[in-house]
Amino acid sequence: MGGWEPPWGIEYRVDRLSAFVLLIVSIIAAVAIAFANKNVAREIPQEKHSLFYTALLLCLAGLLGITITGDAFNLFVFLEISSLSSYVLISFGRERRALTAAFQYLIMGTIGATMILIGTGFLYMMTGTLNMADLAQRLPGVMDTNTVRAAFAFLIVGFSIKLALFPLHVWLPNTYAYAPSVVSAFLAATATKVAIYSLIRFLFTIFGAEFAFGEMPLQVILIFLSVVAVFAGSLSAIFQLNIKHMLAYSSIAQIGYIVIGIALVSTVGLGAGILHMFNHALIKGCLFLAVGCVFYQQGNASIDNFKGLGKTMPWTMAAFVIGGLGIIGMPLTAGFVSKWYLVLAALEHGAVGVMIIISVLLGSLLAVVYTWRIVEAAYFNQPDAAAIEKGEAPLGLLVPTWILALATVYFGIYTQLSVDAAMQAAQSLLGGELQ
Amino acid sequence: MIDFDPGMLMAIIVVLPFLGALLIAMAGKNSNLREFFTLATGVTTFLLVLNLLPAVLNNESTRYTFAEPFTGLTLQFSLEPLGMIFALMASFLWIVTSVYSIGYMRGNNEQNQTRFYIGFAVAIAFTLGLAFSANLLTLFVFYEMLTISTYPLVTHAGTDNARRGGRVYLGILLTTSIALFLPAMIWTYQTTGTLDFRSGGIFAEGADKFVVGILLLLFFFGVGKAALMPFHRWLPAAMVAPTPVSALLHAVAVVKAGVFTLLKIAVYIFGIDMLASLEARDILLYVAGGGVLLASLIAMRQDNLKARLAYSTVSQLGYVTLGALLATQAGVTGAGMHIVMHAFGKITLFFCAGAIYVASRKTEISNMVGLGRTMPFTMAAFTIGALSVIGLPPTGGTWSKWYLMQGTLDSGHLILMGVLMVSSLLNIAYLLPIPVRGFFANRGNNDSYDGIQEAPWPILLAIAVTVTGCILLFIFPQALYDLATMVR
Numbered sequence: 033m034g035g036w037e038p039p040w041g042i043e044y045r046v047d048r049l050s051a052f053v054l055l056i057v058s059i060i061a062a063v064a065i066a067f068a069n070k071n072v073a074r075e076i077p078q079e080k081h082s083l084f085y086t087a088l089l090l091c092l093a094g095l096l097g098i099t100i101t102g103d104a105f106n107l108f109v110f111l112e113i114s115s116l117s118s119y120v121l122i123s124f125g126r127e128r129r130a131l132t133a134a135f136q137y138l139i140m141g142t143i144g145a146t147m148i149l150i151g152t153g154f155l156y157m158m159t160g161t162l163n164m165a166d167l168a169q170r171l172p173g174v175m176d177t178n179t180v181r182a183a184f185a186f187l188i189v190g191f192s193i194k195l196a197l198f199p200l201h202v203w204l205p206n207t208y209a210y211a212p213s214v215v216s217a218f219l220a221a222t223a224t225k226v227a228i229y230s231l232i233r234f235l236f237t238i239f240g241a242e243f244a245f246g247e248m249p250l251q252v253i254l255i256f257l258s259v260v261a262v263f264a265g266s267l268s269a270i271f272q273l274n275i276k277h278m279l280a281y282s283s284i285a286q287i288g289y290i291v292i293g294i295a296l297v298s299t300v301g302l303g304a305g306i307l308h309m310f311n312h313a314l315i316k317g318c319l320f321l322a323v324g325c326v327f328y329q330q331g332n333a334s335i336d337n338f339k340g341l342g343k344t345m346p347w348t349m350a351a352f353v354i355g356g357l358g359i360i361g362m363p364l365t366a367g368f369v370s371k372w373y374l375v376l377a378a379l380e381h382g383a384v385g386v387m388i389i390i391s392v393l394l395g396s397l398l399a400v401v402y403t404w405r406i407v408e409a410a411y412f413n414q415p416d417a418a419a420i421e422k423g424e425a426p427l428g429l430l431v432p433t434w435i436l437a438l439a440t441v442y443f444g445i446y447t448q449l450s451v452d453a454a455m456q457a458a459q460s461l462l463g464g465e466l467q
Numbered sequence: 468m469i470d471f472d473p474g475m476l477m478a479i480i481v482v483l484p485f486l487g488a489l490l491i492a493m494a495g496k497n498s499n500l501r502e503f504f505t506l507a508t509g510v511t512t513f514l515l516v517l518n519l520l521p522a523v524l525n526n527e528s529t530r531y532t533f534a535e536p537f538t539g540l541t542l543q544f545s546l547e548p549l550g551m552i553f554a555l556m557a558s559f560l561w562i563v564t565s566v567y568s569i570g571y572m573r574g575n576n577e578q579n580q581t582r583f584y585i586g587f588a589v590a591i592a593f594t595l596g597l598a599f600s601a602n603l604l605t606l607f608v609f610y611e612m613l614t615i616s617t618y619p620l621v622t623h624a625g626t627d628n629a630r631r632g633g634r635v636y637l638g639i640l641l642t643t644s645i646a647l648f649l650p651a652m653i654w655t656y657q658t659t660g661t662l663d664f665r666s667g668g669i670f671a672e673g674a675d676k677f678v679v680g681i682l683l684l685l686f687f688f689g690v691g692k693a694a695l696m697p698f699h700r701w702l703p704a705a706m707v708a709p710t711p712v713s714a715l716l717h718a719v720a721v722v723k724a725g726v727f728t729l730l731k732i733a734v735y736i737f738g739i740d741m742l743a744s745l746e747a748r749d750i751l752l753y754v755a756g757g758g759v760l761l762a763s764l765i766a767m768r769q770d771n772l773k774a775r776l777a778y779s780t781v782s783q784l785g786y787v788t789l790g791a792l793l794a795t796q797a798g799v800t801g802a803g804m805h806i807v808m809h810a811f812g813k814i815t816l817f818f819c820a821g822a823i824y825v826a827s828r829k830t831e832i833s834n835m836v837g838l839g840r841t842m843p844f845t846m847a848a849f850t851i852g853a854l855s856v857i858g859l860p861p862t863g864g865t866w867s868k869w870y871l872m873q874g875t876l877d878s879g880h881l882i883l884m885g886v887l888m889v890s891s892l893l894n895i896a897y898l899l900p901i902p903v904r905g906f907f908a909n910r911g912n913n914d915s916y917d918g919i920q921e922a923p924w925p926i927l928l929a930i931a932v933t934v935t936g937c938i939l940l941f942i943f944p945q946a947l948y949d950l951a952t953m954v955r
Contacts, residue, residue, distance in 0.1 A: 361645070362615065363608040369536060375653045393646050400641055404634075412622070412630050447536045 043163055045102035049457040052306065053099045053229045056313045057222045059439075061092045064218040067321055067432040071214045074328055076124050084124055088218070091117040095226045104152045104238070105162045107230060111148065111194070114226070115141045118219060125210040133206035140203040144193030147186045154183035155238075167238050175243055184248060187234050195227035197254075197291060198261035201284045205268075208280035213324030213333075216276060220283055221317035225309045228290055232306070235294070236461040245297050254295035255384065259391045261288030266398035270405070275323050275333045278402055279316065282359060285395055286312045292388055293374055301377035303451075303458035304370055310450050311366035311443060315358035318436035322352040325425035325433060338406055340415025345424050349410050351437040356403030358440045361396045366443040369451065371396065473522045474531035477544040477599045480515050480554070484508055484592035488585045495581055502569050505584050509562040512595070516551075516558045523551045523950070530601055540662060542608065545601030547664070548953035549734070549803055553727050554598040556807050560719040560814060561591045563929045567818055568711040570925030574825040577709060579623065586620045587715065594720040598727070603652050603662040603736060606728060607644075610692070613724055614640045617716065621708045628707050635704035640691045643698050647689030651682050655736065658682075664731060666955060668738020679737070680747030686732050687751050687788070692725025695788055696758035699781045706773045710821030713773060717780045718814035723806055726787040730802050733791035734954060743794040743878070752792050756886040759785035763893035770831050772820045775897060776813065782890060783809045783856065789883060790871050796955065798874025803951035805867035808855060808940060812864055815852030815933040816898075819845050822922035822930065832901055839905030841919045844927060846905045848934045853898035855937040858891055863940025866948070 036042075046054070068088070076084055094114025101107050119141070123134040156162055158179050159170040174180055189200070196204040204224075208216045235244045245251045265285030272278035290312065293305025323333050325348040330337040342349050358365040374392055378385040424430070443450050487508025494501035522529060523546055534542040568587070572580050593613040600606035614637065622633035656662050658678065659669045670679055691698045705716055716722060733742055742748055759782050766778035787809075790802025822845045823829055823838065839846035855862035868887065875884040921927060940947065 357615070360641075363611050372537065372653060375650060376657060379654060379657050389650055393650060396645050397642055400637070400645075404637065408630060411619075412625055445534045445536055445542070451537070 040163075042106045043102040043165075044100050045165070046100060047457075048453065048460050049229065049232065049306065050099045052310065052453045052457050053226065054096060055453075056225055056310050057092070057095050057099065060218060060221040060313055060317050063317065063321075063432045063435055064214055064221075067217070067324065067429060068214045070426055070428040071212065071324055071328060075126055075212045080124065084121070087117040087120040088215075090114075091121060091218075091223075095222055098226050099229055102164050103162050104155065104164055104167060107233075108145070108149055108152055111230070112145055114223065115145060115194075118215075118223060121215045121219075122207055122211040124212050124215065126212070127210055129206070130210035133210045137203045137207045140193055140200075144190045147190030147193070151183040151186035151190060154179050154186065158183070164233070164238055168240065171239065171243075175247075181248070184239060184244070188231070188250070191227055191231040191234070195224050195231060195291075196284060196287055198257055198264055198284060198288065201261070201265075201287075204284060205277050205280040208283070208320075209274055209276040213276075213320065213327050216279075217317050217320035217324060220279070220320055221313040224283065224287060225313055228287070228294075228305075228309060232294060232302075232461065236302075241297055241462060245295075251295050251297065254291055255388065258288040258291040258295065259388065261285060261291070262391050262395040263398075266395050266402065269402040270398060272402075273334050275326075275335060275338065275406065276320070279319055279323065282399065282402065283312075283316060285399075286316065286359070289370070289374060289392065289395070292392070293377065296377045296381065296388075297462075298377055298380060299455065299458045299462055300373055300380075302461060303455040304373035304377050306457050307373060307450055307454035308370035310454065311358070311370045311440075314366055314436050314439045314443065315355050318351060318433060318440055319355035319359070321429070321433040321436060322348050322355060325429045328429060329422045329425050330419065335405065335409050338409040339413035340410065340419055342411035344415045344419045344422070347430050348425050348433065351430075351433045352410075353407060354437040354440055356399075356407065358444070359403060360399045364441060364444045366440050366450070368444055369447050373451075473519055473527065473529040473546055474544065476515060476519060477529075477546065478531050478533065480512060480519075480558075481544070481592055481596045481599065483512050483515070484588040484595070487512075488588040488592075491581060491584045491588060498573075498580065501581060501584060502565075505565045505569075505588065506562065508588060509558070509565050512591070513555075513558040513562055516554050516595075519546060519551065520555070522546055523548055523953075526953070537604075539660075540604050540656070541602065542605045543601035544596075544599040544605070545664070546599070548950045549727070549730060550598040550600070552803055552807060552947065552950050553723065554595055556810055557591065557594045557598065557719050557723070560810060560933075561587075563932050564711055564714055564719060564814070566925050566932075567714070567821070567929035570923040570927075570929070571709065571711050571821050571825060574923050574926070575709075577623070578625075582619065583623060583709070586616065587711075589616045590620065590715065590720055594724060597724050600664075600731075602664060603655070603732070606731065607648065607652055610648075610690075610724065610728060611641075611644060613721065614644070614692075617712075617721060620712045620715070621705045623709055623712065624707060626707075632704045632707035636701045639698055639701040643689050643691030647685045648691075649689075651685035651689055654685075655682055664735035666735065666738075668734075668741050669736055670738070670741050674741075676745060679741065680745045683737065683742070683745055683747045683751065686736075687729060687792075690725050690728045690732070692721055693729050693788055694722060694725065694781050694784050695755060696761060696781070696785075699758070699762065702781055703774055703777045706771075706777055710773070710817060710824060713777075714814050714817040714821070717776070717817060718810040722780060722784055723810060726784050726791075726802070726806060729788055730791045730799070730806075730954075733794070734799055739794045739796070739799070739955070742792070748792055748794065752789065752880060752883065755785050755788045755792060756883050758782070759789070759886055759890050760893070763890050763897065767893065767897040770833055772823070772830060772832050772835070772901070773817070775832065776816050776820060779856065779894070779897070780813060782894075783813070786868075786871055786887070786890075789887075790874055793874040793878045793880070793883075795874045795877040796952070797870050797877050799954055800948070800951045801867050801870030801872075801874050803954055804870060804944070804947055805864075807947060808863040808867040811933055811936045811940060812852050812855030812862065815848055815930060815937060816856065818926065818930045818933060819849040819852065822926045825926065826922045827919045835901065836904050836908045838919075839902060839907075842921050843906075844921055845930065846902045848930045849905075850899070850902040851934050851937055853894075853902065857894040857898060861941045862937045863944060864937075865941060866944045
């Protein structure tokens with residue numbers, strides 16, 4: 033880029049991992065934008081539509097940029113583009129609380145971004161390069177310095193904030209709950225995934241698994257935090273009255289699963305983590321869109337609004353049930369496949385593995401509890417007169433929702449694409465070099 | 468008959484009830500057309516299953532693969548005697564239960580009948596898929612789907628009571644399967660590299676006995692549908708369901724899917740020889756034996772007829788579990804036969820309980836004194852069903868109990884033979900007084916019997932079929948025995 037040859041110029045590189053994440057982001061973006069038309073018409077004032085779509089596209093560009101770039105500083109730039117535009121997107125929420133949520137996210141996000149910038153700066157100071165492949169080559173020579181260790185710490189914490197790893201997740205629930213529905217779905221399915229991608233990129237490609245998990249005590253920390261995330265997230269989800277809040281807490285738990293997989297540092301484990309990024313994006317996207325349909329018809333997404341919807345909005349609720357089964361990890365849904373590989377990977381780790389398996393499975397059971405609350409509300413109550421009048425959501429919303437619901441089932445049965453891509457990505461990451 | 472490749476045929480059989488469900492949904496409010504579709508699908512499915520029988524008897528091995536979600540692990544159907552027994556039984560009893568449902572649901576003016584028939588067809592489809600499963604993964608998939616698909620049936624009434632029952636039902640079945648069955652399966656896969664059902668089991672000779680023992684415990688408690696104590700609570704809780712659903716749960720699909728799974732795991736995953744050498748097996752034998760007696764004792768204290776039958780089922784499932792764990796040929800044969808014998812006996816009893824409810828709205832046994840004189844046919848049928856569950860001639864239950872007893876002798880666990888005998892006595896004590904007092908005891912208060920007559924004819928027809936089944940299985944057990952002895 034800019035007429036300079038790498039490693040001086042900015043380089044774009046696509047390897048298996050980034051290709052896979054690009055696929056996730058673009059699929060979700062395509063579906064979400066299809067959903068946006070109707071959704072935006074109801075949730076956002078007419079005169080702001082063009083601003084909204086601009087921000088949405090900017091955010092998408094930022095996320096794609098993070099994933100495709102081969103340059104550490106460029107990654108930061110794209111991160112800021114996507115973050116700033118997502119603050120704008122969130123503040124479009126109808127309630128005034130959306131503004132505080134956006135502000136909270138702004139503060140947290142900026143702290144995270146600053147840390148990432150500091151970390152990247154330190155790396156530049158030590159090696160004189162910002163190109164990822166070049167960094168990976170030069171770092172081993174200066175690995176044994178406090179500056180590099182500090183850079184490592186800054187980067188990890190920075191990305192952990194962006195990906196909402198427990199206990200750095202506090203920005204996430206309100207953000208997802210008060211943003212416009214389509215934004216919640218889009219961000220939940222892509223933004224955190226891309227942050228996880230960046231974490232993987234820095235851990236495995238730039239620092240190398242040996243430094244990250246061998247010399248630094250990262251494995252223990254990550255596994256501990258993510259196991260706590262699974263429990264804390266799932267338990268909080270059970271007690272939420274607002275369903276968007278509930279899904280947000282469930283996301284925190286699911287991010288826990290992904291990070292557990294990464295922290296196992298084996299091909300199967302890392303592969304399971306990457307795979308779950310994909311599967312969770314589909315499942316959570318489906319759930320948020322289904323809630324978006326309810327929000328569209330009912331004007332609110334508290335559990336009371338779901339009463340009797342099994343009768344009045346059968347298609348929406350059916351999609352929601354499929355998504356719920358996916359979150360639980362029922363067979364024939366994508367969630368089952370990632371859970372399978374996660375348990376398989378954990379089995380190789382003895383006593384720690386058993387603890388992980390227990391938390392993964394208990395997490396699933398807690399997921400049964402929080403999804404079934406909605407199912408009971410929807411199918412065991414009579415709808416009130418207003419809900420009957422409102423009826424089912426329009427096709428413009430149902431079709432995108434069902435695309436993701438069907439994808440959830442499809443990737444639970446025919447896994448060649450998702451599993452192969454994830455496992456190959458994991459293999460090449462652990463192989464060390466950027467291809 | 469029709470000339471299909473058996474592998475393809477299995478796939479068609481599993482898809483067929485789904486198509487039926489679709490037709491039922493389209494028929495919707497037109498109840499006669501809807502019921503016609505139910506019956507037509509049922510009969511076609513049964514005939515197709517019957518079509519597979521020659522291939523099984525000739526020991527032909529056929530497989531049908533429809534997906535490969537994990538490398539080296541497929542979703543696959545295969546033809547095998549035990550699965551054949553189960554598929555035949557389930558598809559036949561589906562027809563009978565459908566006939567019964569028509570009488571019951573109309574007689575009671577139940578709501579949401581279309582949803583009910585759809586749910587039923589879908590549950591049968593998953594049951595058949597489970598019966599044909601070629602490996603543990605496929606079986607697990609259908610097992611979980613069966614749980615989910617029967618949930619709307621269990622909670623059909625839509626009341627708070629149904630919601631509570633549904634919670635227990637789903638809670639126990641999902642908890643056991645996700646927390647125990649699933650990790651056991653993945654662990655097995657990690658140890659052996661396969662999940663195929665193979666004659667003689669898949670564990671290597673020198674496998675670590677301790678690990679294999681733990682796996683056995685995980686599997687046997689993890690298959691919650693087999694209602695091995697202490698994971699039996701869901702069965703009585705599911706009593707809130709309409710009676711045809713209870714019949715489906717107890718006889719046709721759900722619990723039978725549970726013990727069928729256990730039998731498959733015992734014979735084809737562990738293998739009889741491996742099983743016999745495990746210490747964990749001895750623990751489980753006595754857990755199962757204790758469960759048989761305990762459940763019978765609890766059954767005696769129930770005044771609600773369906774609750775009594777539910778605990779009786781828990782106890783009878785213990786027989787099959789015992790048979791699988793005995794790890795002798797006679798035990799396995801007995802267990803395989805008992806799945807069918809108990810199905811016919813218990814479905815008769817539930818049909819009768821439902822007939823009594825439709826005709827008289829009575830649910831408590833203490834209110835049924837003298838009822839035999841107003842509903843003689845129902846009570847007579849109840850007697851024969853009870854005899855089959857107890858295991859007395861002239862009913863089919865005799866034979867399976869015979870082989871189970873022989874199995875306990877072969878394995879040298881004489882205490883367990885005692886358990887079976889005591890349990891039979893307990894069965895007599897809690898089942899036979901119902902018809903005896905129904906026919907011979909004095910009615911205390913006459914006016915509560917006014918206007919009661921036999922239930923509608925579809926109900927009686929269904930009962931007649933299952934009663935005949937109980938007796939025919941006594942006179943002609945050979946075909947079933949042949950199939951059951953092929954399981955090894």
